[in-house]
Amino acid sequence: MSRHVTNIAVLGSTGSIGRNALEVIEASEGSLQAIALAAGKNTALLKEQSQAIRPRWIVVADPEAANREDWSDLPSETELLVGAESIPRLVAEPEIDVVLSAIVGRAGLEGTWAALDAGKTVALANKESLVVGGPLVTRLARRKQASILPVDSEHSAVFQALQAGRREEVQRVVLTASGGPFRTHSKEQIAEVTVEEALAHPTWDMGPKITIDSATLMNKALEIIEARWLFDLRPEQIGVVIHPQSIVHSLVEFIDGSILAQLSPPDMKLPIQYALNWPNRKAGVAQRLDWSQAMRLEFEPPDEDRFPALGLGLEVASAGGTAGAVLNGANEEAVAAFLHGRIRFDRIVPICQQVLQFHCFDPEPTLEQLLESDRWAREEVSRWIGA
Ligand SMILES: NC(=O)c1ccc[n+]([C@@H]2O[C@H](COP(=O)([O-])OP(=O)(O)OC[C@H]3O[C@@H](n4cnc5c(N)ncnc54)[C@H](OP(=O)(O)O)[C@@H]3O)[C@@H](O)[C@H]2O)c1
Known part of the structure; x- marks a missing residue:
């Protein structure tokens, strides 16, 4: 007897959410299958994942990282695609049922957008997609009758409640x-x-x-x-x-x-598993509360x-309007500056506040205008930090 298999594209497979998702998929005993993986630069891990999973497609968004890697031992059934522009093309493949959008930051928006545009179910970890383009993204989903299932643990909890x-x-x-x-x-x-x-x-x-x-x-x-x-x-x-x-x-x-x-x-495997199996619940690998131990909430x-x-x-x-794109762009840039030791921790939020104050607000932007607002906010932060 044949049983239903859900074919999944894992965008951001080398990240924390992506790695947890592959564990959930592996534990599903074949009811979930990762047929496409996409990553940024971590080609060593992507290759390892490809050898274990033997997906139909893999994408390396960063061409330089892809060129540095030796791909001769990639499984013969796996096709390698290079460049960020491959991701929107990949997610539209008819064989893909669910796209797990788990690339970090604004870079995740194109994958989310293309998946919804193709009418796919999107399991959304990349909150930045909605922060930057909320009303446009949800309108697109309605128009294409595509579902957005939250993976963020808080939104998964709200969705369930x-x-x-x-x-x-x-x-x-x-x-x-x-x-x-x-x-x-x-x-x-x-x-x-x-x-x-x-x-x-x-x-x-x-x-x-x-x-x-x-x-x-x-x-x-x-x-x-x-x-x-x-x-x-x-x-x-x-x-x-x-x-x-x-x-x-x-x-x-x-x-x-x-x-x-x-x-x-606190284990992301549960919201990932809930989104990938929705509308069903399945037993899986997520940790469980131990009621034999005293607990304080x-x-x-x-x-x-x-x-x-x-x-x-x-x-x-x-x-x-454009406020979400500006806040997100400014924050990504300020966080990167903090991680590189260029600004103090307590400058991150004030920088975002200032960039928001200076920006030229548009209440009804197009997708292109949102991307432009994102670029502008990043340039402003770099200029202020550099000055
Ligand atoms: N981690 C969590 O518990 C959690 C919880 C809720 C929501 N989220 C959300 O889930 C998303 C992923 O978070 P994370 O913690 O998993 O991040 P992460 O561990 O930093 O992983 C990020 C992933 O995105 C890939 N990536 C980065 N830039 C890319 C680009 N330009 N093009 C293509 N791929 C790119 C990375 O690839 P390489 O490493 O190969 O470069 C990696 O696979 C974020 O939006 C986050 O807010 C995460």
């Missing part, structure tokens, strides 16, 4: 935040933190960019914007609560005061004075 009631019965959504490594630091201590300290997240093991975003709480700001567009919420319906244990992944409050939450250990309001990124997130979610 929303199923308990009707949309008009939702009062608000509360996103949980671990608070990052500097949750209890004073402003003075935050000013002095090193790259190593900022990269040491207390509960989640993630790529460097999102780890820094978690330390500034910019990650939560980006998630507020993501939630606004993904669930079509008004900005005032989105709240944030600090929850250091990262076990409650978010909550939905209904008009009668009932609150529904989704709980599980704490919640506290965020401190917007020490973590001003949160206010910025709500502001940008309200403004819409």
